[in-house]
Amino acid sequence: MTETFERGKTIFFPGDPAERVYFLLKGAVKLSRVYEAGEEITVALLRENSVFGVLSLITGHKSDRFYHAVAFTSVELLSAPIDQVEQALRENAELSTLMLRGLSSRILQTEMMIETLAHRDMGSRLVSFLLILCRDFGIPTTEGIMVDLKLSHQAIAEAIGSTRVTVTRLLGDLRQDKMISIHKKRITVHNPVALSQQFT
Secondary structure, three states: OEEEEOOOOEEEOOOOEOOEEEEEEEOOEEEEEEOOOOOEEEEEEEOOOOEEOOHHHHHOOOOEOOOEEEEOOOEEEEEEEHHHHHHHHHHOHHHHHHHHHHHHHHHHHHHHHHHHHHOOOHHHHHHHHHHHHHHHHEEEEOOEEEEOOOOOHHHHHHHHOOOHHHHHHHHHHHHHOOOEEEEOOEEEEOOHHHHHHHOO
Protein backbone atom coordinates (compact mmCIF):
# COMPACT_ATOMS: atom_id res chain seq x y z
CA MET A 1 0.00 0.00 0.00
CA THR A 2 1.35 3.45 -0.96
CA GLU A 3 0.64 6.37 1.38
CA THR A 4 1.48 10.07 1.21
CA PHE A 5 1.91 12.51 4.12
CA GLU A 6 2.35 16.28 4.02
CA ARG A 7 5.16 17.91 6.02
CA GLY A 8 4.43 17.88 9.75
CA LYS A 9 1.84 15.09 9.58
CA THR A 10 2.18 12.15 11.97
CA ILE A 11 2.76 8.71 10.46
CA PHE A 12 2.47 6.95 13.82
CA PHE A 13 2.53 7.88 17.51
CA PRO A 14 4.36 6.13 20.39
CA GLY A 15 2.02 3.48 21.76
CA ASP A 16 0.29 2.79 18.43
CA PRO A 17 0.15 -0.92 17.57
CA ALA A 18 3.10 -1.92 15.36
CA GLU A 19 1.22 -3.65 12.58
CA ARG A 20 2.99 -2.37 9.46
CA VAL A 21 6.54 -1.85 8.20
CA TYR A 22 7.32 1.29 6.17
CA PHE A 23 9.64 1.84 3.22
CA LEU A 24 10.37 5.47 2.42
CA LEU A 25 10.06 6.15 -1.33
CA LYS A 26 10.32 9.97 -1.35
CA GLY A 27 11.13 12.69 1.15
CA ALA A 28 12.42 12.54 4.73
CA VAL A 29 10.91 11.22 7.96
CA LYS A 30 11.81 12.35 11.48
CA LEU A 31 11.80 9.82 14.31
CA SER A 32 11.65 11.28 17.79
CA ARG A 33 10.93 10.46 21.40
CA VAL A 34 8.66 12.64 23.51
CA TYR A 35 9.42 12.70 27.24
CA GLU A 36 7.15 13.38 30.20
CA ALA A 37 8.30 16.99 30.51
CA GLY A 38 7.08 17.52 26.93
CA GLU A 39 10.59 17.68 25.45
CA GLU A 40 10.91 16.07 22.04
CA ILE A 41 14.27 14.60 21.02
CA THR A 42 15.02 13.75 17.39
CA VAL A 43 16.79 10.40 17.16
CA ALA A 44 16.94 9.98 13.37
CA LEU A 45 16.19 11.71 10.08
CA LEU A 46 15.44 9.06 7.48
CA ARG A 47 16.13 9.51 3.79
CA GLU A 48 14.70 7.79 0.71
CA ASN A 49 15.04 3.98 0.65
CA SER A 50 15.03 3.78 4.48
CA VAL A 51 12.96 1.16 6.30
CA PHE A 52 11.30 1.98 9.63
CA GLY A 53 8.67 0.65 12.00
CA VAL A 54 10.56 -2.63 12.32
CA LEU A 55 10.92 -3.03 16.09
CA SER A 56 8.55 -6.02 16.20
CA LEU A 57 10.64 -7.76 13.54
CA ILE A 58 13.77 -7.34 15.65
CA THR A 59 12.30 -8.30 19.03
CA GLY A 60 10.33 -11.23 17.60
CA HIS A 61 7.10 -10.33 19.39
CA LYS A 62 4.33 -7.84 18.74
CA SER A 63 5.04 -4.51 20.39
CA ASP A 64 3.69 -0.99 20.30
CA ARG A 65 5.43 1.87 18.51
CA PHE A 66 8.38 3.30 20.42
CA TYR A 67 8.93 6.47 18.37
CA HIS A 68 6.90 9.36 17.05
CA ALA A 69 7.27 9.26 13.23
CA VAL A 70 6.57 12.55 11.44
CA ALA A 71 6.88 13.61 7.80
CA PHE A 72 9.87 16.01 7.90
CA THR A 73 9.12 16.91 4.27
CA SER A 74 6.18 15.74 2.19
CA VAL A 75 6.71 11.99 1.87
CA GLU A 76 5.60 8.96 -0.08
CA LEU A 77 5.71 5.61 1.71
CA LEU A 78 5.19 1.99 0.86
CA SER A 79 3.78 0.01 3.78
CA ALA A 80 3.18 -3.70 4.28
CA PRO A 81 1.72 -5.83 7.10
CA ILE A 82 4.45 -7.03 9.45
CA ASP A 83 3.67 -10.74 8.94
CA GLN A 84 4.13 -10.39 5.16
CA VAL A 85 7.51 -8.69 5.71
CA GLU A 86 8.58 -11.47 8.12
CA GLN A 87 7.73 -14.10 5.52
CA ALA A 88 9.58 -12.20 2.76
CA LEU A 89 12.70 -11.93 4.98
CA ARG A 90 12.60 -15.68 5.69
CA GLU A 91 12.37 -16.47 1.99
CA ASN A 92 14.88 -13.92 0.66
CA ALA A 93 18.40 -13.72 2.14
CA GLU A 94 19.25 -10.69 -0.04
CA LEU A 95 16.30 -8.77 1.40
CA SER A 96 17.45 -9.66 4.93
CA THR A 97 20.94 -8.29 4.13
CA LEU A 98 19.48 -5.04 2.77
CA MET A 99 17.35 -4.66 5.90
CA LEU A 100 20.40 -5.23 8.12
CA ARG A 101 22.40 -2.61 6.20
CA GLY A 102 19.57 -0.10 6.54
CA LEU A 103 19.29 -0.71 10.29
CA SER A 104 23.07 -0.37 10.73
CA SER A 105 22.94 3.03 9.01
CA ARG A 106 20.03 4.03 11.25
CA ILE A 107 21.92 3.07 14.41
CA LEU A 108 24.93 5.12 13.30
CA GLN A 109 22.76 8.15 12.57
CA THR A 110 20.96 7.84 15.91
CA GLU A 111 24.32 7.79 17.70
CA MET A 112 25.35 10.92 15.77
CA MET A 113 22.08 12.67 16.68
CA ILE A 114 22.58 11.84 20.36
CA GLU A 115 26.11 13.26 20.10
CA THR A 116 24.67 16.40 18.47
CA LEU A 117 22.17 16.91 21.28
CA ALA A 118 24.91 16.43 23.89
CA HIS A 119 26.38 19.81 22.83
CA ARG A 120 25.24 22.45 25.27
CA ASP A 121 25.59 25.45 22.99
CA MET A 122 23.21 25.74 20.05
CA GLY A 123 25.94 26.80 17.60
CA SER A 124 27.70 23.45 18.02
CA ARG A 125 24.40 21.59 17.82
CA LEU A 126 23.52 23.31 14.56
CA VAL A 127 26.92 22.64 12.99
CA SER A 128 26.82 19.00 14.06
CA PHE A 129 23.32 18.67 12.58
CA LEU A 130 24.40 20.28 9.29
CA LEU A 131 27.27 17.77 9.03
CA ILE A 132 24.82 14.88 9.55
CA LEU A 133 22.62 16.33 6.79
CA CYS A 134 25.68 16.55 4.49
CA ARG A 135 26.46 12.89 5.15
CA ASP A 136 22.92 11.57 4.68
CA PHE A 137 21.31 14.02 2.24
CA GLY A 138 24.33 15.71 0.64
CA ILE A 139 24.92 16.12 -3.09
CA PRO A 140 28.40 17.29 -4.21
CA THR A 141 28.31 20.51 -6.27
CA THR A 142 30.93 23.00 -7.47
CA GLU A 143 29.98 25.15 -4.45
CA GLY A 144 30.33 22.40 -1.85
CA ILE A 145 27.83 19.88 -0.45
CA MET A 146 24.19 20.78 -1.05
CA VAL A 147 21.69 19.28 1.41
CA ASP A 148 18.95 17.91 -0.83
CA LEU A 149 16.11 18.88 1.49
CA LYS A 150 14.03 22.04 1.65
CA LEU A 151 14.50 23.03 5.29
CA SER A 152 12.64 25.76 7.11
CA HIS A 153 14.32 27.38 10.11
CA GLN A 154 11.47 26.01 12.23
CA ALA A 155 12.12 22.43 11.06
CA ILE A 156 15.83 22.74 11.92
CA ALA A 157 14.96 24.23 15.32
CA GLU A 158 12.66 21.29 16.10
CA ALA A 159 15.35 18.80 15.12
CA ILE A 160 18.04 20.26 17.41
CA GLY A 161 15.84 21.34 20.31
CA SER A 162 16.17 25.07 19.70
CA THR A 163 13.96 27.98 18.65
CA ARG A 164 13.40 29.41 15.16
CA VAL A 165 14.80 32.79 16.23
CA THR A 166 18.05 31.22 17.47
CA VAL A 167 18.44 29.06 14.35
CA THR A 168 17.85 32.09 12.09
CA ARG A 169 20.56 34.04 13.93
CA LEU A 170 23.06 31.16 13.86
CA LEU A 171 22.48 30.43 10.16
CA GLY A 172 22.95 34.15 9.50
CA ASP A 173 26.33 34.00 11.28
CA LEU A 174 27.40 30.98 9.20
CA ARG A 175 26.36 32.73 5.98
CA GLN A 176 28.27 35.86 6.99
CA ASP A 177 31.36 33.71 7.63
CA LYS A 178 30.85 32.19 4.14
CA MET A 179 30.56 28.71 5.66
CA ILE A 180 27.14 28.11 4.08
CA SER A 181 24.77 29.56 1.53
CA ILE A 182 21.01 29.06 1.29
CA HIS A 183 19.00 29.07 -1.93
CA LYS A 184 15.26 28.25 -2.01
CA LYS A 185 15.50 26.68 1.48
CA ARG A 186 18.33 24.35 0.40
CA ILE A 187 21.54 24.71 2.38
CA THR A 188 24.97 24.31 0.79
CA VAL A 189 27.91 23.70 3.12
CA HIS A 190 30.92 25.08 1.25
CA ASN A 191 33.57 23.14 3.14
CA PRO A 192 32.31 20.52 5.65
CA VAL A 193 35.86 19.83 6.93
CA ALA A 194 36.51 23.51 7.66
CA LEU A 195 33.09 23.81 9.29
CA SER A 196 33.71 20.83 11.57
CA GLN A 197 37.20 22.05 12.51
CA GLN A 198 36.00 25.53 13.38
CA PHE A 199 33.44 24.24 15.84
CA THR A 200 35.14 21.24 17.46
